[in-house]
Structure formats: C-alpha cells, structure tokens
Amino acid sequence: MSKKIVDKAKHILKGIQFDLELAFDWNKDHYDNYYQYFTHPDNEVRKWSLLIFAGGLGNWHLESAQIFRTIKELKKYSEFNKYKAYHFEDYVQSFLDNKDAIKQDFPLLYNQLVWYLLRLDNKKRCEYIFRTVDKQLLIELRQVLSESGIDASKFPNNHEDIMKEIGLTFKPV
Numbered sequence: 001m002s003k004k005i006v007d008k009a010k011h012i013l014k015g016i017q018f019d020l021e022l023a024f025d026w027n028k029d030h031y032d033n034y035y036q037y038f039t040h041p042d043n044e045v046r047k048w049s050l051l052i053f054a055g056g057l058g059n060w061h062l063e064s065a066q067i068f069r070t071i072k073e074l075k076k077y078s079e080f081n082k083y084k085a086y087h088f089e090d091y092v093q094s095f096l097d098n099k100d101a102i103k104q105d106f107p108l109l110y111n112q113l114v115w116y117l118l119r120l121d122n123k124k125r126c127e128y129i130f131r132t133v134d135k136q137l138l139i140e141l142r143q144v145l146s147e148s149g150i151d152a153s154k155f156p157n158n159h160e161d162i163m164k165e166i167g168l169t170f171k172p173v
Contacts, residue, residue, distance in 0.1 A: 009048035057116035
C-alpha cells in the first residue's frame with residue numbers, strides 16, 4: 001500500500017525537483033487522501049504526502065492550477081466526484097494536528113508550507129474562498145502562521161535546499 005501511495009504522488013509531482021509551483025498532473029486516477037499520511041510511519045509516504053500539499057499550494061499561489069476548490073465550484077464539472085476532491089479543510093486540519101512532527105522532520109518544507117499559506121491568506125482570506133470551512137480552524141491556522149516568524153514578503157527557502165532536505169536532487173542537463 002505504501003508503495004502505491006508514493007508512486008501516485010510521484011506521478012502527480014513529476015518534475016518537482018525543478019519547481020514546487022509547476023502545474024502538475026492532478027488527474028483523478030492518482031488521487032488519494034494524502035493528508036491522512038502526514039504522520040505515516042513510512043518516511044517516504046509522509047514526505048510525498050507533504051509534497052502533494054506543498055505542490056497544491058504552490059500551484060494555487062502561482063495560479064497555474066487550483067486543486068483546492070469549493071464543492072459548489074467542483075459540482076459544475078460532469079466528472080465531479082466528492083470522494084476524489086482535495087478538500088482544503090482536511091489538509092489544513094492535518095497540517096495543524098501534525099505541525100510539530102512536520103516541523104521536526106522537514107523544517108524547510110514546513111517553512112515553505114507556512115509561507116504559501118500566509119501568502120494565499122493575505123492575497124484573499126480563506127473564509128472568503130471556502131465559506132463552509134470551520135472558522136475556528138482558520139483562526140487556529142492564522143495563530144500558527146503568525147507564531148511561525150515567517151515573513152510572507154520574503155521567500156523563506158531555496159528550493160534546492162528543500163529538495164536536499166527531503167532527499168531529492170536533480171542533475172542539470
């Protein structure tokens with residue numbers, strides 16, 4: 001099961017070694033509830049699940065793709081399946097529940113996630129996009145973001161350093 005999760009995530013994030021903000025292959029065939037694996041005992045599963053979250057936030061930030069959409073918006077599409085949708089609230093809740101472990105295991109990736117969340121919320125408050133998300137969850141998220149010390153106006157990490165932290169490297173052609 002772990003290999004299948006990692007393989008699906010790798011397929012979605014093909015090319016992540018070069019950029020976290022690329023528009024990835026978010027095909028429903030590779031969908032999973034990756035947020036459920038943020039503290040999985042297998043480091044590879046945990047890492048790739050967090051990278052899915054980072055890739056989704058990075059795509060949203062760059063506006064190259066939007067995987068976190070409201071159910072109302074998703075229902076417009078004939079192929080909509082509520083069981084194969086990336087629910088922002090689930091990812092945020094799992095991030096908050098596991099923030100200490102994520103920060104300990106992957107501090108640079110954690111900082112990148114915080115930076116994306118700060119930038120996105122500053123651009124347009126999450127409750128205006130996701131009206132059904134529990135307001136208390138967003139209050140808790142903003143508390144964590146404000147306590148992080150990350151400045152949303154400054155890019156926190158070098159992408160290459162994040163890739164080294166998680167054990168992915170690339171060789172330029």
